[in-house]
Amino acid sequence: MLRESRRGAEVSLPSSPIPTRASFSTGVWRSLLALPVAACVALALHLSVSRADPSPDALSYTLFLGGILGAGVALVALQPWWPGLRRWMENMFPIMAVALLLLCVWEIITTGFRLLPLPYFPSPAGVLMSLLNDRALLFDSTWHSLILLLGGYAMGVIAGLISGVCIGWFSFARYWGMPVLKVVGPIPATAWIPLAMVVSPSAIFSAAGLIALAVWFPVTMLTASGISNTKASYLDVARTLGAGRAYLIFRVAIPAALPNIFIGLFMGLGASFLTLVVAETVGVKSGLGWYVSWAQGWAEYGKVYAALVIMAAFFSTIMTLLFKVRDHVLVWQKGVIKW
């Protein structure tokens, strides 16, 4: 009886969900090698399509792909001594490999078969060239966008937190503030551009104000609802512990509202990107939005795409930073493990 049950356990072992050592390491190697292999494919494809015209565009793209291949191989060689690096590579390399393959598809469509009309659809090599040639102006534009965005966002967040806490906590502020919020808030900030141009002495100030307005609405709304939905028993407990009004607002209601406040901060960040680009396109004479419309005016679509690439990197970096801040501030929400 005993022996039989033991054998039963042995038989069921291979079907258990825990991966055996062999299958584990092949899976790991498959993801680790994905990027170098994809880089090889992209490089081979690029060399074969661009054999016809060995332009400087083609050369820099060759170097770019070669650099990725070199870095990928070097990281694969390094990872046995650095487990953290390996985990990151396992996670990211398949995604990067697919991105490289998409670049290949793009190159086949443009340089390979010339399916799309020029100059509207340059090849990846052409975009890379524009990026490199115009790097000084692109860097300058990014810098201006960053200053404008951070200035406007900070103003919007501060104003939104103050008005949100007031509307959420004080009933008279709620009575008078809610109608304003409901009527003015939903108007897209960009709709105020004509007015902002007339009112403000400089385009930069009006753009910062518009970004702040775009951020203010979601931050106020979410902060107010978070504050007013604070669990009543938290407030009751705090009162019986001897808390005054300042403690109730700053140490109970605001921490309790923080998850909501962060939703507002994320929504506001999205709105601020949109408003930034529109404001730069129509009014401000600097920044990435301005750069895009300026390059388009000269029909330099390589530069348009270069600016879009920079924007993607720029905005997603800021988004990632906000996620990091949230993970740090809301560390108490993480995990559901019970001791």
Place this chain on the structure above:
Amino acid sequence: MVAITESEASSLTVREVSKSFPAPDDPLSRPLALDAVSVSLAAGEMVSLVGPSGCGKSTLLRLLAGLETPDSGALLIGQEPIVGPSAERGLVFQDPNLFPWLTVRRNIEAGLVARGVLREKRDEVDGFMRLVGLEEFARAYPHHLSGGMAQRVALARALINHPKVLLLDEPLGALDAFTRMRMQDEVLRLWRARRTTMLLVTHDIDEAIYMSDRIVIMTQRPGRIERTIAIALERPRDRSSPEFLRLRGDILELLHFAGKPI
């Protein structure tokens, strides 16, 4: 252990207190939740409040905590009227209601921070962590705690202000039977160590008999005091002794839960 200071406890008096709330379905009528309730607790006494649900037990506790005001009647702590919430009257709910954004230690400190005395009294925090046996969990967040541990933190948080009265609103109601019995001993130990006046609302008649000096039985809504029973059993009490079981039968009969002869 936390040093036992000179008797911190205070007596509690409820005199002819009535309280009504607007009915949820008809805001114009205000049915009575409590109808001329009078009860008093001597300093250092442990009293249980039992009765059917909706009889106003929790309302009475909220009135004593100062979170509600009575329609009529007087509420006194010692000789002073109760006008609002204060740190001298601690309150512990069935849900521990720990602040989830604070660690265990910061939760226990909350009362000191709220009163602005953290700097002078920081040394006491360790004593209270030890009192409820949670030193290792000082830096854990509440969602990491089991129900019993969370309720111990809630008790320590209420006790750190050295309240003269501790109001307990079914504090052990959400715990499993074994944890519950262990926590009953824990609360009794805290009570003996600090001699705080305690008023315990409970649904559990065994708990009431096991813990308290007196049991106050309330009637169905509107809440009135039906009977007060003094428990003269020696502590620690034996939950299966004949006297214990006899008291249990008597109380069940008063609450109309004893088996009816057919």
